[in-house]
Amino acid sequence: MKAWYKExxxxxxxxxxxxxxxxxxxxxxxxxxxxxxxxxxxAMVDSTExxxxxxxxxxxxxxxxxxxxxxxxxxxxxxxVVALDSLVESHDADHPEDVMMGLGEVGGRGIETDxxxxxxxxxxxxxxxxxxxxxxxxxxxxxxxxxxxxFGRLAFLTxxxxxxxxxxxxxxxxxxxxxxxGATGQMGGAAVLVALARGASRVIAVGxxxxxxxxxxxxxxxxxxxxLTGDVSTDAKAxxxxxAPHVVIDAIGNAxxxxxxxxxxxxxxxxxxxxxxxxxxxxxxLPYGDVLRRRLTVKGSRMYRSxxxxxxxxxxxxxxxxxxxxxxQEVGIxxxxxxxxxxxxxTGLSFVALVP
Numbered sequence: 001m002k003a004w005y006k007e008x009x010x011x012x013x014x015x016x017x018x019x020x021x022x023x024x025x026x027x028x029x030x031x032x033x034x035x036x037x038x039x040x041x042x043a044m045v046d047s048t049e050x051x052x053x054x055x056x057x058x059x060x061x062x063x064x065x066x067x068x069x070x071x072x073x074x075x076x077x078x079x080x081v082v083a084l085d086s087l088v089e090s091h092d093a094d095h096p097e098d099v100m101m102g103l104g105e106v107g108g109r110g111i112e113t114d115x116x117x118x119x120x121x122x123x124x125x126x127x128x129x130x131x132x133x134x135x136x137x138x139x140x141x142x143x144x145x146x147x148x149x150x151f152g153r154l155a156f157l158t159x160x161x162x163x164x165x166x167x168x169x170x171x172x173x174x175x176x177x178x179x180x181x182g183a184t185g186q187m188g189g190a191a192v193l194v195a196l197a198r199g200a201s202r203v204i205a206v207g208x209x210x211x212x213x214x215x216x217x218x219x220x221x222x223x224x225x226x227x228l229t230g231d232v233s234t235d236a237k238a239x240x241x242x243x244a245p246h247v248v249i250d251a252i253g254n255a256x257x258x259x260x261x262x263x264x265x266x267x268x269x270x271x272x273x274x275x276x277x278x279x280x281x282x283x284x285x286l287p288y289g290d291v292l293r294r295r296l297t298v299k300g301s302r303m304y305r306s307x308x309x310x311x312x313x314x315x316x317x318x319x320x321x322x323x324x325x326x327x328x329q330e331v332g333i334x335x336x337x338x339x340x341x342x343x344x345x346x347t348g349l350s351f352v353a354l355v356p
Contacts, residue, residue: 002356003129004058004336006045013045013058013336021125021133023068028076029133030084033151035062036158037128037331037352038186039344040253044103053104053120058336059128059354060086060102061158063142063151073136081145083157083309085138088123090115100303101134102126107302130333130356140306142313152330153323155353156190160321161309163190163251166277166301167198168308170247174199179245181264182252182278183225184212189326189349191249194312196220197320204242206235206260212348219325219349228260235263244269253279273297330355 003018021029044052052058062084069076076082087107090097092115098107099119103126106116123135148154172178178195182188184207195203196219205216206226213225224242228235239245248264255261258280265274265286276299290296315321327350331339343352 001130002333003125004333005055006052006058007055009051009054015334015336018057018129021131023070024133025070025072026137027070027133027135028066028073028082028139029068029131030064030082030139031067031131032062032064032084032127032129032356034155034330035059035084035127035354036155037339037343037354039340039346041340042344045340053124056102056104057125057129057132058102059126060084060100061155062127063145063154063157064127064132065146067131070136076136076139076141079146081142081148082139083142083161083313084127084132084134085140085161085304085306085309086127086134087303088119088135088138090119099123101138102128128333128336128354128356140309142310144317145313150323152353152355153326153328156323156326156328156351157309157312157316159186159190159351160194160312161304162277163187163249164194164312165304165308166249166251166275167191167194167247168311169299169301170249170273170275172198172200172247175201176246177202177204177243179204179206179239179248179264179267181206181248181250181260183207183216184209184348185251185253186347186349186351187253187278188249188251189216191251192216192219192223193321193325193349194315195249196222197315202242204239204245206239206264209347215348230259232259232263232266235260236266239263239267244272246272248272248274250274250276250278250280255280256282258282258284268294268296270294271296273299275299275301277301325349326351328353332356
């Protein structure tokens, strides 16, 4: 099979022929139909600060159809359409640990324990290939998806699942006002779609790209947009003009400072919730007294549970989320460098899908 493969940290990412995956106990082999190509892969492929666990087949997430099922897997069948969740978990209730297949990212405290090393070694290869093998726990069956007819667009389900988990963690209820920080990025754009689908009375889309903000405003009359200036007080005042949010979702990626987060925090109504699911690269100074007196909730959200991506799929099935609102560029498997380069040029509700 063809796959995006990196042999060593110094070698380039290439499309190469690799052996077809072998079935293991508790696993399934999947024909990969489409995988979202995130723009940040450029940094990950070349990173020496957080090196990939090479050698490996790159990639996490996507959708596919089940080709083979191990004898001890009872909830999946050949031909099922599945979301490739790609998160391998230890299932230790007292000390849960997890690893992202195809990227090697470690959850929790980020400590490389014996369990983490074992999971990363045994489930190293990812989904940017014609086929992949995954633990049955790391895929979610999508009932009725065989009739959807557009696997490339369905690859955005990975981002919708991650964004949806953050929205679900916030406890958003119908009629709530929801602020999305970083709405002009792909994750933030996905969060806008989920918040609208869950019945927000107002979604305040906050970001820096004026063109993307304009497109988000056209999605629904409930979307209000706020361009960031970088000044905490100015930005908080602009956001507050549309009402005090019950929920703030921070989806800003790779932020060098916490100014936008602090502006969003400042706008929260009493007993509101702010969810961290972005990429702020610094510590955030939170006012202890405000959190205590106003009974505010601060949560973190990473990846998604199987139940969440299934719920998002049902929203798509029911027409609450329309994937035709998401711009799509499909790429083949033969040139990973060109594909990732194309992904770096997309943002907001547009993305690149690898269709191997």
